[in-house]
Amino acid sequence: MNRDATKSLRISHVGLRGVVGPGLTAARVIDFASAFGTFLGAPGAVVTGRDPRASGVMIREGVAAGLMACGRDVIDLGVVSTPVIQHTIRRMGAAGGVSIGASHNTADWNALKFFGPAGVYLSTAEAGELLDIYHLRKFDFADWQGIGGMRVETGTIDPYLDELAAVFDIAAIRGFCVVVDCCNGTSSHILHRMNRRFGTNFILINAKTEGVEFAHGPATTRDTVGLQLAPLMVPLGADAGFLFDVDSDRVALAAEDGTAVSEELVLPLIADYLLPRHEGKLVITNLSSTALLEEVVARHGGRVLRVPVGRQSAMDALATYRPEQIALAGEGTGAVMMPQFRFIYDGIASMLAILSMMKERGARLSEILKSYPRFSILKGEAPLQSRQIPALLAAIRERYRDGEVNATDGLRVDWPDHWFHVRVSQTEPVVRIICERRGDPPRELYDELVEQCLAANTY
Amino acid sequence: MPRREHLLKIGVSGVRGVVGEFLTPALACAFAQAFGTYVGVGRVVVGRDTRSSGPMLQHAVTCGLLASGCEVVDVGILPTPTIQMFAGSSRAQGGIAITASHNPPEYNALKLFNSHGLFFNQYEREELIDLYHQSEFRNAANGQIRRATADLETPARLHIARVLKHVDVERIRRRRFRVAIDCVNGAGSLMTPAFLRDELNCEVHAISVDPAKPFPREAEPRPGTLGDLSALVGATGSCVGFAQDPDGDRLAVADETGRILDNDDVLALAVDAALGRSSGDVVVNLTTSSAIDDIAASHGRAVHRTPVGEANVVETIQAVHAAIGGEGANGGIIFPAVHLCRDSYTGMAFLLDRMAETGESMSALAARLPRYSRKLGKVAYEHGRLSALMQALEAHFPGARMNRMDGLKIRLPQGWIHVRSSNTEPILRIAAEARSEADAEELYGRVLRLFGEG
Known part of the structure; x- marks a missing residue:
């Protein structure tokens, strides 16, 4: 990421994010935490946790100060995954929580995610209110007698594993040899504990939680899996390989034959396992995720709802359905929510679903993957010139008017065997271009689109 | 209720204000980040008194210091002189005590120390305030952010050991003095009973030594606020009573009849004790009693007068290499051989040592002071x-x-x-x-x- 770090700060409906120091500063953290303390309605404590980045302690101190000043008690879980924080909020009946960690970003970044009661991500309406309070900077500070305190709570991994074990038969997957690339993140603590408690056979690499530098970028993509994880599969005789981002809410995978699997396949794979087991038949995903999902979901009589890209849209959509209607929700980035753990993207739960599927079918991972039709996806980006976007999208729409158009998030155009999606990223100043086709990659279409997006800069 | 502008003060003595609307976490964090930027990358010692706003402000201060690239050493709840001494002797760049000293409980403040564990001098203070106002702080990147650690044991040990070097410990221990104390549930609540009981073998009768509870009396220890201590002295037959302020730098004393001594007399007794054992002059502020001049004259020493304020007294003590100094009305005894700061522990040790040496009661010692x-x-x-x-x-x-x-x-x-x-x-x-x-x-x-x- 070669952006100017001083312009890395982004404060939006999904929280705040930036390169620590030049972008994300202590002052912003304190103000945002004060806004969150002012925003929270429900009584109770607020749970905090962080990934291992060195800046996490500084940010935790600021978050604690802001919340305590608003009269909230803070329960700090230390270095834990985002799903553990969400489970703990619900289990403790807390008023909300804050996860400090920049998940798939490099070590110099950090970010804050905010949760309401039961560990649910804030809705877009709630997040908008939080932003308004932040911008007004009028906070409801308690007087000296009402200021909150902070206590440290360790040992939240076991209750979390209890909840996973109630859904998955963890003992049944003990026979698998599974290699895991922890990306120096929080998954290593959880998997260590699982090995001890359940006798599972997770072999961990990059398992030392690191504050300053990760072994490699922690994005859950096929490319990252190819760096260290995939080459280990055959030599170690592993049955499957998984890679987690730093806060363990996303997962990517490698097959036993050493293939680095596309991150797009995680969601269809889990859908294939979960749909027959659940009453709910609705799968929520975004407009950029693979069309394979529709095929797999259709096999089980389910339906796919596509929403704009971003966690916020998925969560808002999810909130409009009864829990029993939903089979799962997720993104092509390896973030998947199981119906039992509503509103929690959880890479560890996703991994257990895939291993359970292998066990149930008695099949190798590569065999299961081969049972799906082949789709080829191309992803790229072009620099953003915000002013030109409407003209660019209009020009593209005009050029490809023979397809079926969806304009809810940039422009997505579908044909029977291929589609593309051009949209403005929410996290970086780029236009994202994604094309997919059944069979071979849609190279020509992709090149055309990239060329048009680059040309837009000279309009 | 003071006027609004007096509920927050950013100035020569650091930051002080009513917590909540006025002294906010954002302000404490920014000031700490300015402090960290000013003292430079290195270790900063952070401690606090027992005010309910202390933990919140400590988190904010730690946040600002870490953001500036400093390493933070949390020393927990401790008297201000203890924090100063530790800051001055632990290869730290400086220290911050989160305490509003004798101010009421709704107030809190940041006291700032340099690498010698001394209050910032006027020029340091002005530079820091400019830096704060300019808001151009060092913002450490992830790879430059250092650790936050805790050392809850060493500072108190260090402080007590230094004080005990300057009195005849055996002489005091042998007397097994019965002592009443009132720590106002402040920063001395744990350290003071341990100091008197374990180190000086006193029979300690204590009130207000629960750091989790609010201040039970007005925070400033002076005759009008110490009725409970007087009563405790009487009820227990103690030979002396000691009272501290919430951050343990100021001392008030009751004699064996329960009468609270004038703070100027307490200083005079300490000055007399100090001049008997070390060379050098005396430094006090303009408001301090002329009794000090008489005592200094009896030891053949000079008295140097300064404007009111601990920093002024400290600077002059340094300049003239004085033996002792202080501020009468404020209950402050500054004995530079222990540390250049107000220290109630030095005061307690000196007075007990004086009683042990002379065999006289506290009232008799006070009665022999020049009368003003x-x-x-x-x-x-x-x-x-x-x-x-x-x-x-x-x-x-x-x-x-x-x-x-x-x-x-x-x-x-x-x-x-x-x-x-x-x-x-x-x-x-x-x-x-x-x-x-x-x-x-x-x-x-x-x-x-x-x-x-x-």
């Missing part, structure tokens, strides 16, 4: 009226010797008057001292009448 009568008070003034008031005062005493170092100190044949404006509020502090009580009352009354208050 003092009258202290304050009047509010309107902004803009200060100079007229001071000019009227000067005109009222033609021919008297005047000292204009800090307000106006007027020397008269029967005694002296000192009038100065407070650094923190628009009030004039008035002190009058004379050989007789009637003269002191008369001098004090004359000033009040002059200001239209009498």
Whole structure:
């Protein structure tokens, strides 16, 4: 990421994010935490946790100060995954929580995610209110007698594993040899504990939680899996390989034959396992995720709802359905929510679903993957010139008017065997271009689109 | 309720204010980040007194220090002198004590120390305030952010060991003094009983030593606020009573009859004890009793007078290599051989040592001090009226010797008057001292009448 770090700060409906120091500063953290303390309605404590980045302690101190000043008690879980924080909020009946960690970003970044009661991500309406309070900077500070305190709570991994074990038969997957690339993140603590408690056979690499530098970028993509994880599969005789981002809410995978699997396949794979087991038949995903999902979901009589890209849209959509209607929700980035753990993207739960599927079918991972039709996806980006976007999208729409158009998030155009999606990223100043086709990659279409997006800069 | 602008003060003494609306976490964090930027990358010691806002502010301060690239050492709840000594002897770049000292519980403040564990001097303070106002802080990147650790044991040990080097510990232990203490549930709540009981073998009777509870009395230890200590001394038959303020730098003393000694007399006793064992002069502020001059003269030493304020006394002690210094009315004893700061522990040790050495009671020791009568008070003034008031005062005493170092100190044949404006509020502090009580009352009354208050 070669952006100017001083312009890395982004404060939006999904929280705040930036390169620590030049972008994300202590002052912003304190103000945002004060806004969150002012925003929270429900009584109770607020749970905090962080990934291992060195800046996490500084940010935790600021978050604690802001919340305590608003009269909230803070329960700090230390270095834990985002799903553990969400489970703990619900289990403790807390008023909300804050996860400090920049998940798939490099070590110099950090970010804050905010949760309401039961560990649910804030809705877009709630997040908008939080932003308004932040911008007004009028906070409801308690007087000296009402200021909150902070206590440290360790040992939240076991209750979390209890909840996973109630859904998955963890003992049944003990026979698998599974290699895991922890990306120096929080998954290593959880998997260590699982090995001890359940006798599972997770072999961990990059398992030392690191504050300053990760072994490699922690994005859950096929490319990252190819760096260290995939080459280990055959030599170690592993049955499957998984890679987690730093806060363990996303997962990517490698097959036993050493293939680095596309991150797009995680969601269809889990859908294939979960749909027959659940009453709910609705799968929520975004407009950029693979069309394979529709095929797999259709096999089980389910339906796919596509929403704009971003966690916020998925969560808002999810909130409009009864829990029993939903089979799962997720993104092509390896973030998947199981119906039992509503509103929690959880890479560890996703991994257990895939291993359970292998066990149930008695099949190798590569065999299961081969049972799906082949789709080829191309992803790229072009620099953003915000002013030109409407003209660019209009020009593209005009050029490809023979397809079926969806304009809810940039422009997505579908044909029977291929589609593309051009949209403005929410996290970086780029236009994202994604094309997919059944069979071979849609190279020509992709090149055309990239060329048009680059040309837009000279309009 | 003070006026709004007095609920927050950012200035020469750091940051002080009413927590919540005024002293916010954002302000504490920004000030700490300015401090970290100013002292430079390295270790900063952070501790606090027992105020309910302390933990919140400590998190904010730690956040700001880490963001500036400093390493933070949390020393927990400790007296301010203990934090200062540790900051000065642990290869730290500086220290921050989160305490509003003797101010009421709704207040809190940040006290700032340099790498020697001394309060920032005037020039350091001004540079820091400029830096704060400029908001150009060092913002450490992830790879430059250092650790936050805790050391809850070493500072108290270090402090106590230093104090004990300057008294005859065995002599005190042998007497097994019965001592009553009132720690106002402040920072000394745990350390003071341990110091007296374990180190000096006293039989300790304590009230208000629960750091989790609020201050049970007015925070400033002075005769009007220490009725409970007096009663405790009487009920337990203690030979002395000690009271601290919430951050354990100030000391008040009760004699064996439960009478609270005048704070100037406490300082005088400590000065007498110190001059008996170390060389050097004495430094006190302009408001401190003339008893100090008499005692210094009896040891053949000089007294240097300074403007009011601990930092002023400390700077002059340094400059003249004094043996001891302090501020009478504020209950502050500064003995540089222990550390250049107000320290109630040095005071307690000196007084017990004096009793052990002489075999005399506290009331007898106090009775042998030079006798002066003092009258202290304050009047509010309107902004803009200060100079007229001071000019009227000067005109009222033609021919008297005047000292204009800090307000106006007027020397008269029967005694002296000192009038100065407070650094923190628009009030004039008035002190009058004379050989007789009637003269002191008369001098004090004359000033009040002059200001239209009498």
